[in-house]
Amino acid sequence: MSKNKTGGHKGPYSQKRKEGEGRTCVRFKCSLTNTILDVLHQRAGWVEVKEDGEWDFNWCDVGWLRENYDHSYMEEHVRICHFRNHYELTRKNLMVKNLKRYRKTLEREAGRLEAAKCDFFPCTFELPSEYHLFVEEFKRSPGSTWIMKPVARSQGKGIFLFRKLKDIMEWKKNGTRSEEQRDEAQVESYVAQHYIEDPYLINGRKFDLRVYVLVTSYLPLKAWLYRDGFARFSNTRFSLSSIDDQYVHLTNVAVQKTAPDYDPEKGCKWQMHKLRLYLTAKHGSETVEALFKDIDNIFIRSLQSVQKVIINDKHCFELYGFDILLDQDLKPWLIEVNASPSLTASSQEDYELKCRLLEDTLHVVDMEGRLTGREKRVGGYDLMWNEGPVYREDVSLETLGSTYQIPNTHLGCVNDRKKQLRQLLRPFPGPKRA
Numbered sequence: 001m002s003k004n005k006t007g008g009h010k011g012p013y014s015q016k017r018k019e020g021e022g023r024t025c026v027r028f029k030c031s032l033t034n035t036i037l038d039v040l041h042q043r044a045g046w047v048e049v050k051e052d053g054e055w056d057f058n059w060c061d062v063g064w065l066r067e068n069y070d071h072s073y074m075e076e077h078v079r080i081c082h083f084r085n086h087y088e089l090t091r092k093n094l095m096v097k098n099l100k101r102y103r104k105t106l107e108r109e110a111g112r113l114e115a116a117k118c119d120f121f122p123c124t125f126e127l128p129s130e131y132h133l134f135v136e137e138f139k140r141s142p143g144s145t146w147i148m149k150p151v152a153r154s155q156g157k158g159i160f161l162f163r164k165l166k167d168i169m170e171w172k173k174n175g176t177r178s179e180e181q182r183d184e185a186q187v188e189s190y191v192a193q194h195y196i197e198d199p200y201l202i203n204g205r206k207f208d209l210r211v212y213v214l215v216t217s218y219l220p221l222k223a224w225l226y227r228d229g230f231a232r233f234s235n236t237r238f239s240l241s242s243i244d245d246q247y248v249h250l251t252n253v254a255v256q257k258t259a260p261d262y263d264p265e266k267g268c269k270w271q272m273h274k275l276r277l278y279l280t281a282k283h284g285s286e287t288v289e290a291l292f293k294d295i296d297n298i299f300i301r302s303l304q305s306v307q308k309v310i311i312n313d314k315h316c317f318e319l320y321g322f323d324i325l326l327d328q329d330l331k332p333w334l335i336e337v338n339a340s341p342s343l344t345a346s347s348q349e350d351y352e353l354k355c356r357l358l359e360d361t362l363h364v365v366d367m368e369g370r371l372t373g374r375e376k377r378v379g380g381y382d383l384m385w386n387e388g389p390v391y392r393e394d395v396s397l398e399t400l401g402s403t404y405q406i407p408n409t410h411l412g413c414v415n416d417r418k419k420q421l422r423q424l425l426r427p428f429p430g431p432k433r434a
Contacts, residue, residue: 026367028057031064034344035351039358045368057367062086062339074315079365082339083218083318084311089302090320090339092191093126093151099334102305118305120298121334123194126151127168134192138165145195145243150188161195161243168192196333197240200326202278204237208335209272209324211411212357213299213384214364219312220387223303224364225296227380227415228353229272269350276412279330287330295324295332296409300385302337317365319357356380356417363421370425378424379417382408 026046030037036059040046049055058064058080065082074080088094099121107115125134127148138146143163150158162168199206212226270278280288299322321341325333343358345351360379364371376383376390383390384407391405 026057027053027055028059029053029055030059031061032059032343035354036343036358039355039362043359043362057365077367078315079317079367080315081317081319083215083316084313085309086318086339087152088306088309089337091151092124092149092336093189095302095337096121096124096126096191098305098309099302102301117297118301120294120301120332122196125192127190127192129189135165141194145197145240147193147195148190149193150190152189158190163243196325196327198328199238200328200330201238202231202233205233205235206238207231207233207270209275209295209322209326209332210341211272211295211299211322211324212341213303213320213322214317214361214381215303215320216317216364217312217314218303218307218310221303221307221385222383222387223299223385224378224381225299225384225409225411226357226360227272227382227410227413227417228356229411230350230353231270231272231275233268233270235268269346271349271353272412273414283330291326291330291332292409292411293407295411296384296407298322298324298332298334300389302334303385317361319361356415360417360421363425375424376408377420379421380415382410384409 024045026043027049028040028046029049030040040059041048046057056078058078060068060081062082065080065084065086069080069084088098099118103115103118106118123137125131125137127134145161145163147159147161148168160167209229209231211229214224214226216222216224276288276292279291302322318339319341321338323335323338325335327333343354345354357380360381364378364381371378376393390408392408
């Protein structure tokens with residue numbers, strides 16, 4: 001395969017930019033046709049490149065990455081929207097394997113109390129490879145509900161709940177291969193996971209949280225948390241008596257929008273700030289602060305669990321979509337992490353949220369060179385981790401003579417991003433006119 005032209009020598013940036021000299025044009029490629037393409041087209045000074053043209057920025061899908069990354073030469077300034085082995089965190093089986101290993105390491109090096117901070121994912125086994133271990137655990141908790149998920153599929157495809165081993169036997173016989181693998185020798189891997197039978201309900205309905213975390217480096221680890229996100233609700237009231245009803249148990253929009261009574265105008269989402277206000281009104285601010293602190297812990301521990309295995313590359317960044325479920329005790333559980341969170345809007349409100357998110361992602365990635373690198377906030381993003389925890393500069397608490405610093409996270413809080421961006425960013429010159 002010939003090398004891809006990624007900022008090749010004919011491009012405007014083949015020589016290193018002088019300090020302070022802004023780029024006049026950013027050439028981008030984009031393999032998606034949804035919100036991200038709109039945002040890129042609207043960005044001042046950014047120009048789309050077709051086919052084999054040289055590019056500076058590529059919002060690619062993971063398929064393109066798999067086929068092209070290893071054959072591409074990238075100049076210093078070039079950026080691409082995935083790390084080479086992103087799947088270490090975003091494939092369901094590898095995520096659990098890395099978290100289990102990280103928890104063991106913590107227990108060995110820092111003790112059980114520290115390792116317990118990783119107890120935020122349900123008991124999980126990979127099938128077929130851990131089938132015998134799974135059966136042992138299954139027999140220890142008779143009557144409990146389990147959920148089966150294919151490790152590498154999304155949007156709720158291939159997922160089902162079960163309570164009897166015979167359901168797995170039928171799956172082993174009939175359902176172990178995806179359509180694409182019918183002619184291949186390999187068996188499609190699944191994870192079998194303890195189903196959370198007591199989810200927190202609002203109006204009798206189950207929901208999960210979609211939260212966005214942007215990683216711009218793994219060595220050192222640098223992670224940003226977006227203030228906006230949303231809760232995704234199921235369309236049907238929760239009940240464990242109907243484990244075959246996907247409209248009860250799966251909150252994926254791709255599933256819920258096929259429900260007969262789905263209303264596309266109303267959708268099935270709440271903005272994160274609305275959820276935070278609801279929980280605060282019901283449980284008090286102290287309880288909700290503790291909940292959101294526990295959710296922050298999930299993001300950091302998950303990223304740390306893969307920090308040593310992800311191939312760090314200064315050309316790469318990753319926008320992760322974390323899916324978090326709350327149980328009735330307000331304990332947050334990590335369900336999965338997405339490397340390509342859906343950027344297709346399900347409503348006008350959803351479209352506006354995703355536009356804000358993607359505009360601010362581009363601000364943080366900073367192709368234009370407008371940031372100093374010392375910022376703790378860029379638009380709706382707050383710097384959560386930078387080789388260590390990041391704290392708010394203007395707030396600390398004093399208790400019994402001790403000072404506690406407050407983490408620099410504001411999930412579900414006010415997102416006054418426009419005002420903040422006006423103060424932060426000087427105007428980008430845009431393309432030079434002839």
